[in-house]
Structures are given as C-alpha cells and as structure tokens.
Amino acid sequence: MKRLATIMAIGVVTGVVGCTTMTPQQQGTVTGAAIGAAAGAGIAAIAGGSGWTGAAIGAVAGGVVGNIKGSKQQ
Numbered sequence: 001m002k003r004l005a006t007i008m009a010i011g012v013v014t015g016v017v018g019c020t021t022m023t024p025q026q027q028g029t030v031t032g033a034a035i036g037a038a039a040g041a042g043i044a045a046i047a048g049g050s051g052w053t054g055a056a057i058g059a060v061a062g063g064v065v066g067n068i069k070g071s072k073q074q
Contacts, residue, residue, distance in 0.1 A: 004051060008038055028070020029063050036062015 040058020
C-alpha cells in the first residue's frame with residue numbers, strides 16, 4: 001500500500017508540473033483522472049477489493065468529470 005501511495009504521489013506531481021502549457025479542459029481531465037484514481041484505489045482498498053481495478057474505474061470517472069468541468073472554464 002505504501003508503494004502504491006508513493007507511485008501515485010509521483011504521478012500527481014508529474015501531472016501538475018506537466019500541466020503548465022495545457023488548456024483548461026486538458027488540465028481538468030488530467031487532474032480529475034489523478035484524483036479519481038487515488039480515490040478509487042482508496043475506496044477499493046477499504047472495501048476489500050482490487051486497488052488496481054478501483055484506480056482504473058476512478059481514473060475514468062474522474063477524467064470524464066474533469067473534462068466536462070474544464071470545458072466549462074474556457
């Protein structure tokens with residue numbers, strides 16, 4: 001679990017640093033996917049499911065929501 005948290009933290013930091021030249025819609029998609037993956041993995045771990053499956057589902061859901069939110073910011 002600690003290794004997964006470290007990998008996810010590195011991914012989030014990399015995503016935030018790489019977002020400087022992105023449009024608001026792209027930033028929303030990436031940020032939403034990162035937050036969704038972290039939340040999905042956490043919820044799956046608490047519920048006793050697969051962390052990878054939870055992260056994948058959370059990333060998709062977060063990416064969609066972030067994309068919609070980012071498109072409204074333009």
